[in-house]
Amino acid sequence: MARTSASSASAPPGGRRSASMKDVAARAGVSVKTVSNVINGASVGAATRERVQHAIAELGYRPNISARNLRRGRTGILALAVSEVDVPYFAELARLIVDMAEEHGYTILIDQTGGDPKREQYVVNGMGTRLVDGVIFSPVAMDRLDIARRRDTTPLVLLGERVSAGPADHVAIDNVAAARAATAHLASLGRRRIAAIGVQDHDQSTARMRETGYRAALEEAGLPVDESLIVPARQYHRRDGAEAAAYLTELEEPPDAVFCFNDTLALGAMRTLYDRGYRIPDDLAVVGFDDIDDGRYNVPSLTTISPDKAGIARSALRLLLDRIEAVDSAPREVTVSYELRVRESSGSPRRV
Amino acid sequence: MARTSASSASAPPGGRRSASMKDVAARAGVSVKTVSNVINGASVGAATRERVQHAIAELGYRPNISARNLRRGRTGILALAVSEVDVPYFAELARLIVDMAEEHGYTILIDQTGGDPKREQYVVNGMGTRLVDGVIFSPVAMDRLDIARRRDTTPLVLLGERVSAGPADHVAIDNVAAARAATAHLASLGRRRIAAIGVQDHDQSTARMRETGYRAALEEAGLPVDESLIVPARQYHRRDGAEAAAYLTELEEPPDAVFCFNDTLALGAMRTLYDRGYRIPDDLAVVGFDDIDDGRYNVPSLTTISPDKAGIARSALRLLLDRIEAVDSAPREVTVSYELRVRESSGSPRRV
DNA sequence: CTGAAAGCGCTTACAG
DNA sequence: CTGAAAGCGCTTACAG
Numbered sequence: 183m184a185r186t187s188a189s190s191a192s193a194p195p196g197g198r199r200s201a202s203m204k205d206v207a208a209r210a211g212v213s214v215k216t217v218s219n220v221i222n223g224a225s226v227g228a229a230t231r232e233r234v235q236h237a238i239a240e241l242g243y244r245p246n247i248s249a250r251n252l253r254r255g256r257t258g259i260l261a262l263a264v265s266e267v268d269v270p271y272f273a274e275l276a277r278l279i280v281d282m283a284e285e286h287g288y289t290i291l292i293d294q295t296g297g298d299p300k301r302e303q304y305v306v307n308g309m310g311t312r313l314v315d316g317v318i319f320s321p322v323a324m325d326r327l328d329i330a331r332r333r334d335t336t337p338l339v340l341l342g343e344r345v346s347a348g349p350a351d352h353v354a355i356d357n358v359a360a361a362r363a364a365t366a367h368l369a370s371l372g373r374r375r376i377a378a379i380g381v382q383d384h385d386q387s388t389a390r391m392r393e394t395g396y397r398a399a400l401e402e403a404g405l406p407v408d409e410s411l412i413v414p415a416r417q418y419h420r421r422d423g424a425e426a427a428a429y430l431t432e433l434e435e436p437p438d439a440v441f442c443f444n445d446t447l448a449l450g451a452m453r454t455l456y457d458r459g460y461r462i463p464d465d466l467a468v469v470g471f472d473d474i475d476d477g478r479y480n481v482p483s484l485t486t487i488s489p490d491k492a493g494i495a496r497s498a499l500r501l502l503l504d505r506i507e508a509v510d511s512a513p514r515e516v517t518v519s520y521e522l523r524v525r526e527s528s529g530s531p532r533r534v
Numbered sequence: 535m536a537r538t539s540a541s542s543a544s545a546p547p548g549g550r551r552s553a554s555m556k557d558v559a560a561r562a563g564v565s566v567k568t569v570s571n572v573i574n575g576a577s578v579g580a581a582t583r584e585r586v587q588h589a590i591a592e593l594g595y596r597p598n599i600s601a602r603n604l605r606r607g608r609t610g611i612l613a614l615a616v617s618e619v620d621v622p623y624f625a626e627l628a629r630l631i632v633d634m635a636e637e638h639g640y641t642i643l644i645d646q647t648g649g650d651p652k653r654e655q656y657v658v659n660g661m662g663t664r665l666v667d668g669v670i671f672s673p674v675a676m677d678r679l680d681i682a683r684r685r686d687t688t689p690l691v692l693l694g695e696r697v698s699a700g701p702a703d704h705v706a707i708d709n710v711a712a713a714r715a716a717t718a719h720l721a722s723l724g725r726r727r728i729a730a731i732g733v734q735d736h737d738q739s740t741a742r743m744r745e746t747g748y749r750a751a752l753e754e755a756g757l758p759v760d761e762s763l764i765v766p767a768r769q770y771h772r773r774d775g776a777e778a779a780a781y782l783t784e785l786e787e788p789p790d791a792v793f794c795f796n797d798t799l800a801l802g803a804m805r806t807l808y809d810r811g812y813r814i815p816d817d818l819a820v821v822g823f824d825d826i827d828d829g830r831y832n833v834p835s836l837t838t839i840s841p842d843k844a845g846i847a848r849s850a851l852r853l854l855l856d857r858i859e860a861v862d863s864a865p866r867e868v869t870v871s872y873e874l875r876v877r878e879s880s881g882s883p884r885r886v
Numbered sequence: 887c888t889g890a891a892a893g894c895g896c897t898t899a900c901a902g
Numbered sequence: 903c904t905g906a907a908a909g910c911g912c913t914t915a916c917a918g
Contacts, residue, residue: 244660244662244664246604247663247665248600248601248604249600250663251603252598267619267625267628268625268629270620274620276620276644277618277619277646280619280644280645284646289645289665291643291644293632294632294636308596311598312552312598313641333594420827424831449831450831453831453833475771478772479776480805480832
């Protein structure tokens with residue numbers, strides 16, 4: 183009686199009650215241990231295995247993942263926390279991570295922070311319940327100190343920052359060097375007034391790294407830094423790039439090149455530049471960052487820094503899985519390679 | 535002794551052992567029932583509640599979601615199964631669904647089928663273990679019959695097909711009508727040779743619906759259907775659009791307009807058309823489908839069918855949550871609205 | 887309002 | 903190789 187009422191209380195809504203391991207065991211005339219062994223690939227006599235598998239098929243049995251997780255102390259789920267999944271760079275990364283995680287038997291759950299500090303705090307502190315075995319997190323608002331302060335011990339891998347002696351495992355490209363290469367490329371074309379779009383306040387942020395690289399490249403090229411050419415962007419969407427470009431074209435002395443801190447900024451900027459009669463690259467050369475699919479097909483196609491995204495996905499997963507298995511090691515950093523892909527938006531040098 | 539060994543066997547790797555409800559109860563000097571009540575917002579005396587909350591904070595207690603799920607018979611997780619998350623349309627939809635699901639207390643997990651029939655089969659049959667409470671699924675390879683044949687009872691909502699008397703709940707726009715509107719728009723511009731890119735074989739597919747609408751519009755406009763202008767696309771990526779456009783430009787009598795079954799096909803096609811010297815829309819007008827962000831900023835900006843994506847996300851979730859609560863109702867269909875957004879790619883009529 | 891206890895469906899140490 | 907039983911950490915019907 184107690185059995186019955188408890189069972190119905192926790193059965194799935196609507197009265198469907200699926201078979202349990204116990205049911206399978208009864209049907210096959212073996213113990214649940216043996217059923218468990220069959221399912222988990224332990225060694226079981228051929229005849230017994232056969233009988234169990236038959237019973238499983240007959241009953242349409244599927245393991246209850248919650249019970250397994252409770253027992254095993256893990257869930258097989260990893261979180262990917264980004265500001266917004268429909269940002270093309272994150273969408274491309276998500277695709278890779280989802281596929282690679284699956285090869286390791288993990289499922290990816292998406293958490294969108296919207297760049298909100300409170301949500302980022304929540305992510306860094308284990309996401310409320312122990313739902314995930316680990317988190318891959320691309321911070322926007324949080325800096326290194328915020329993350330160092332976390333009390334949660336859920337394995338965490340940071341994406342997109344390059345902070346030495348970091349508070350957690352992380353994988354990134356060398357953003358300073360990449361930004362320097364992008365800017366140097368524009369300088370090598372003979373451009374003198376090279377603008378930057380995408381500057382942000384957060385310390386230790388990717389934006390800050392790229393700004394540093396940009397400034398270094400100007401200096402190395404012997405070009406003056408004109409602060410009026412350095413434009414912030416609240417977000418990294420096309421709209422923000424379009425607005426920043428509008429500002430630049432309204433300067434008394436507009437730039438002859440612009441390094442955008444990501445491709446969507448660049449795409450948005452190019453739209454505005456086109457509307458205002460700029461020829462790209464003749465009047466103004468443009469370089470982006472990320473090498474998203476859109477940029478390759480755009481007219482003009484976009485010169486960009488192409489990070490090894492598969493390498494980022496693979497490294498992030500590797501670090502995370504390592505840490506899930508062994509907590510004690512010191513935080514590790516993986517630096518992934520990148521390439522400058524020169525395309526039409528900076529393709530035909532002027533004044534060289 | 536037994537307690538100890540079992541406990542350490544199921545503790546998280548690395549020896550971290552987090553506090554349980556029992557620990558909190560002991561600390562607060564109450565029963566676990568009371569702790570549970572505090573956590574789940576049941577009525578508890580103010581002083582007791584205070585003590586419990588204090589104990590929770592002290593121990594850094596977080597509920598074990600697996601145990602809760604096991605007991606409740608649900609997981610609070612929904613799957614979104616699409617071919618690839620980095621397809622912009624799916625990325626935009628995923629963003630909306632993730633955000634809206636969160637408002638209802640659900641988390642979204644991503645499953646990528648790659649359009650593979652086997653993986654789609656897997657999705658339709660509950661995804662192996664009972665990991666999710668429900669599935670939102672955008673089928674590529676499976677048709678209505680395949681889905682009708684499913685034996686699994688996991689609540690399922692289909693996306694993107696418009697099949698009356700369907701085998702499961704589903705939400706879609708009226709693809710036939712939308713495609714007809716897109717094609718009729720091109721005809722109204724005076725275009726006579728209107729091509730289509732994106733035809734596929736699968737019965738009952740979205741592609742088939744759009745093809746039907748395209749053909750109907752030609753007929754209504756009194757235009758002949760030239761089968762050589764109807765181009766298949768294996769996938770709906772930019773690359774496929776680019777290839778299809780190359781084929782069209784090589785015809786003896788190339789088209790003067792093209793209706794692409796999605797925006798990425800259109801974006802890819804426009805790139806090829808540009809390379810081959812076509813002026814858009816003067817020589818050739820282009821219409822897409824989906825209204826992704828890319829198309830709005832492209833040069834030329836892309837005329838497209840704009841489905842109410844928020845409506846799709848909201849309806850899919852509503853249907854799914856309803857079904858999670860009540861299994862017995864007949865399959866329902868929700869048809870969401872759309873709009874034709876005329877932009878530059880078909881903006882300046884020629885020969886009218 | 888609160889407590890003691892059963893049970894969700896697994897996995898696994900312990901025996902045999 | 904296989905079985906009987908404990909226990910993972912919750913929720914909840916049943917008493918009080």
